[in-house]
Amino acid sequence: xxxxxxxxxxxxxxxxxxxxxxxxxxxxxxxxxxxxxxxxxxxxxxxxxxxxxxxxxxxxxxxxxxxxxxxxxxxxxxxxxxxxxxxxxxxxxxxxxxxxxxxxxxxxxxxxxxxxxxxxxxxxxxxxxxxxxxxxxxxxxxxxxxxxxxxxxxxxxxxxxxxxxxxxx
Amino acid sequence: xxxxxxxxxxxxxxxxxxxxxxxxxxxxxxxxxxxxxxxxxxxxxxxxxxxxxxxxxxxxxxxxxxxxxxxxxxxxxxxxxxxxxxxxxxxxxxxxxxxxxxxxxxxxxxxxxxxxxxxxxxxxxxxxxxxxxxxxxxxxxxxxxxxxxxxxxxxxxxxxxxxxxxxxx
Numbered sequence: 241x242x243x244x245x246x247x248x249x250x251x252x253x254x255x256x257x258x259x260x261x262x263x264x265x266x267x268x269x270x271x272x273x274x275x276x277x278x279x280x281x282x283x284x285x286x287x288x289x290x291x292x293x294x295x296x297x298x299x300x301x302x303x304x305x306x307x308x309x310x311x312x313x314x315x316x317x318x319x320x321x322x323x324x325x326x327x328x329x330x331x332x333x334x335x336x337x338x339x340x341x342x343x344x345x346x347x348x349x350x351x352x353x354x355x356x357x358x359x360x361x362x363x364x365x366x367x368x369x370x371x372x373x374x375x376x377x378x379x380x381x382x383x384x385x386x387x388x389x390x391x392x393x394x395x396x397x398x399x400x401x402x403x404x405x406x407x408x409x
Numbered sequence: 410x411x412x413x414x415x416x417x418x419x420x421x422x423x424x425x426x427x428x429x430x431x432x433x434x435x436x437x438x439x440x441x442x443x444x445x446x447x448x449x450x451x452x453x454x455x456x457x458x459x460x461x462x463x464x465x466x467x468x469x470x471x472x473x474x475x476x477x478x479x480x481x482x483x484x485x486x487x488x489x490x491x492x493x494x495x496x497x498x499x500x501x502x503x504x505x506x507x508x509x510x511x512x513x514x515x516x517x518x519x520x521x522x523x524x525x526x527x528x529x530x531x532x533x534x535x536x537x538x539x540x541x542x543x544x545x546x547x548x549x550x551x552x553x554x555x556x557x558x559x560x561x562x563x564x565x566x567x568x569x570x571x572x573x574x575x576x577x578x
Contacts, residue, residue, distance in 0.1 A: 266435070266464070266508045295435070295504040332501050335464040339435045339504065 243375075243388060244362050250383045252278045254358055256325060258351040259334035266338040272330035275351055277323070277358075284320035286379045287405055290359050292371040292394050294328040294336035294350075303374065304340060306402035311347055314402070317409035325353040327372050364390040376400035378408060412544075412557060413531050419552045423447045423527055425494060427520040428503035435507040441499035444520055446492070446527075453489035455548045456574055459528050461540040461563050463497045463505035463519075472543065473509060475571035480516055483571075486578035494522040495541050533559040545569035547577065 244250070254277040262268075291303055307314070307322055314322060326333060330352040337350035356372050359365050364373035374394045378387035387408050389399035398404060413419070423446040460472055476483075476491055483491060495502065499521045506519035525541050528534050533542035543563045547556035556577050558568035567573060 293498065293500060295500040328497070328501060329462065331462060331464040332497060335508065336504070339508065 243364050243390065244377060244385045245388050246385055248385045248388075250278060250281060250379045250385060251362060254278045254362070255354075256323070256351040256358070257330040257354050258349065259330040260349075261334060261337055261342060261344045261346075264338055264343065266335045272352075281321070281379055282383065283381050285318050285381050287314065287319055287322045288377045288379060289322065289324045289400060290353065290363055290372045290375050291324060291326050292366045292368075292374055294326050294332050295339075302397045303401060308340060308342070308348055310402045310406060313406055314409070315347060317406065319409065320347070322348040324348065324350045325358070325372060326350075327353055327356045327359070327370065329354075363388075366394045368394070374400050376405055378405065412533055412559065413546060413554045414557050415554055417554045417557075419447060419450060419548045419554060420531055421447050423531070424523075425492070425520040425527070426499045426523050427518060428499040429518075430503060430506050430511055430513045433507055433512065435504040441503075441521075450490075450548055451552065452550050453548075454487050454550050456483065456488055456491045457546045457548060458491065458493045458569060459522065459532055459541045459544045460493060460495045461535045461537075461543055463495055463501050464508075471566040472570060477509060477511070477517060479571050479575060482575055483578070484516060486575065488578065489516065491517040493517065493519045494527065496522055496525040496528070496539060498523075532557075535563045537563070543569050545574055547574065 256275045256277050257272055258275050259272045333350040333352050342348055353359050353372055356365055359372040364375050366373045373390055375390040377385055380386050391400050425444045425446050426441055427444050428441045502519040502521050522528050522541055525534055528541040533544050535542045542559055544559040546554055549555050560569050
């Protein structure tokens with residue numbers, strides 16, 4: 241399957257897995273559950289950000305923090321939800337969220353793209369070791385993809401970063 | 410291959426992967442590197458603990474904290490090093506260690522059993538989803554395995570727990 245491109249509709253069978261954050265302690269485990277992304281995204285403007293791994297240098301240092309810092313700006317521009325996905329399991333993604341200060345009611349949520357399924361079928365993988373690639377998409381309220389860009393190298397954060405997304409909203 | 414049992418020699422050529430903890434901030438990434446376990450364990454008394462996953466309920470709630478709380482007792486009984494392994498990558502294991510308050514110079518290290526290789530070939534896997542099983546081994550200074558026990562269910566912490574290990578040292 242090919243990566244989604246501008247004008248495509250977000251597929252209707254996309255599932256992620258997540259352990260919703262219910263308390264800030266990263267040593268308190270969340271309960272993993274399925275997240276029906278196709279359903280949940282309906283009627284919302286969503287920024288979907290894919291990263292090669294939780295707690296890894298590229299993501300942690302440059303990719304995720306700007307999204308967290310700019311959540312108000314993103315919200316002002318109409319974004320309802322930012323979902324960060326990685327291949328790591330739901331427990332790890334949840335802990336990574338907590339360590340980044342994300343709370344249960346935050347508009348940024350961290351989820352598992354189990355076995356990089358969505359990334360492989362509808363996005364891009366990292367080209368190394370069964371990991372998600374580093375890319376971002378904007379999905380409009382009607383399900384249309386209005387932005388879908390993959391980094392030339394997973395070590396860079398340019399077209400998939402918060403700045404690029406903000407300038408496109 | 411069969412799980413190691415009492416009297417066996419710890420195999421040659423065993424590698425794990427880890428990102429040594431160099432600072433306490435879980436958002437600061439360590440640098441993953443190879444850990445030549447067979448070499449590093451030589452002439453040390455090592456407790457090797459395998460868990461199904463970082464940040465998961467069983468491990469976090471019941472398995473890891475007693476090892477950390479009893480490090481002095483373990484050391485007093487001649488243990489040189491406790492190594493905790495799981496199938497998660499080194500970045501995740503590094504972050505999990507930090508979140509548990511593990512510092513660089515402690516006698517406990519969290520490492521990646523990449524693709525559950527050691528667990529599958531010389532230990533036990535979880536029987537579910539490509540994860541390490543929950544087990545523990547004591548490897549003596551001369552490389553002989555003096556204890557190797559797998560939990561009847563990965564949800565329990567009995568024969569692989571700190572108490573069981575302490576009573577066998």
